[in-house]
Amino acid sequence: AQSVSQHNHHVILSEAASLELGCNYSYGGTVNLFWYVQYPGQHLQLLLKYFSGDPLVKGIKGFEAEFIKSKFSFNLRKPSVQWSDTAEYFCAVLNSGGYQKVTFGTGTKLQVIP
């Protein structure tokens, strides 16, 4: 079965530090990849997604992610975090081939200290 691993459960950074959150998945075929964010007290929302093409994907609020097929990874990055980036981040993978189920990682809580 498909699995998604987010290695860091809790990350604490100071403002202006760079961020990289890891995401690895197990499926060997074609995949669609997502990062979602859940700010405190708010709904889950889509940060960015990869379906095909350029493996470097840019999302909202300065986030980007790179799909490395050989490493089964889709790591999320931001060059300089802000206090407002404090949230929980979820990586998700969808097998290609139609309307399959989405598998989410367990999430990474990011705390940014002013």
Added chain:
Amino acid sequence: KAGVTQTPRYLIKTRGQQVTLSCSPISGHRSVSWYQQTPGQGLQFLFEYFSETQRNKGNFPGRFSGRQFSNSRSEMNVSTLELGDSALYLCASSSGGVLYEQYFGPGTRLTVT
């Protein structure tokens, strides 16, 4: 455009009871997916409905069921509740399915005692 709404927002039930949760998708969206969110487990996919048909199902026991109405509103039912069913149940709607952007609702917090 109104977002995804879920009712009720909070629910407390006793073991053995059953519960029905409701989700109203964004107007015009025909796909509704349900997820269970628990600490340490992340979000686990329950099922997805599109135009009143269940298109996909996750690995949950048969106690978990759902349906979708002609107006795209969806309900999820859990019978014979167990303590382990305590979770946040999220509903997500999209225009065409999981390949498209999913918009999540606020969730229903179910506590089983």
